Amino acid sequence: MRISTVAATIAALMATPAAWAEIQINGFASIVAGSSLDDDESLFGYDSEIDFNQNTKFAVQVAADLGGGLRATAQLLSRGRDDYDVEFEWAYLSYDITDNLMLMAGRQRFNLYKYSDYIDVGFAYHWIMPPQGVYSLPFSSGEGIGLVYSTLWGDTDVGVTYKYITSSKEDFVPSGTDITPAPFSAKGHILNLNFTTGDFEYGLNLGYVSDLTYEYPDLLALAAAVESTGLFPEQTVNDILPIDDSATIIGVHGKYDPGNWFILAEYTRLDLDPSAFALQDSAFVSGGIRFGAVTLHATYGWDENKPQYEALDAMLPVYNALPPAAQPQVAPLIGLTQMALETQQQDSYYYTLGMRWDFHSSAAFKVEYTDFTNDKGPATDGQVLLMGVDLVF
Incomplete structure (x- = not known):
């Protein structure tokens, strides 16, 4: 959506008669500069050139209270890494069925992490860039319906959310890569359980993706080549392609924040049907100390991506049974399949050191250094330095 269309949308909303709706407009922005500290590693x-686009963003949110428990909310977000094209990140209606139960319908968040609801609002947390292993889903928003239930159990605030969401993107590119854009789609169910008892926050997130498809051209070409040999069963091709697959996602988090300091931990696990997608485990522990307007913080995290070798394990016995004279013709397919399965292989750890200075009630200056090491897969060691300003208005 171009800016002219967005401006027209906002103007139309603001022109709504006051007797019909109460309009509230706010927003947020992040202006971030960053660079890899290694000349030959990204x-x-x-990379080694200073980049002002990767994590820079600007958003405007418009909320209309229509009365009687009915509200309309839209969030328009522009990202530097997407050439500042403006898109609807949120666009949903909500209705209070009771004082404790709310229905949502439209474009809304995938709630799979602690900071899912406001992951783009950098002012809401201490990092410039949240840990990329845990916060790594291809989508942050999708279209669907949701129910949100909130209540109080003794001294504990309880929130339960269920959503059924679908999402698709014709030109998906995994974060931090420059591979060929390709169609990606997913739909599924999400259940969140969140609790707050005094200074302690904790929760459980469960997701079941009933239909996941990634039409990456290189994988499609590899699967077609394997199938064309006529040597391997159809299941082998299915175990290469992430087409019409399913996945389960589990996440847990906990945070203790008495005021002058805090500690936060989060863990996620992604299990998928056999394909070129790896099984993923990610976790981090983060803590910080506040000195007035200044927060010093540190984070340690690890990520492990395990390739799924079902396709290769099915191909090797067939290959080994071929006459020696025929094996050289099939050997390149064996190598390409192994390479495709191991592309996402990862056994990495990292630490982040940072500083946040709230120099204004609505703005924070941040500096952040991350050192990353991967012992498996295509990535190697790397370091990145970021600095920027997060603000809300």
């Missing part, structure tokens, strides 16, 4: 989309 990390999280940054």
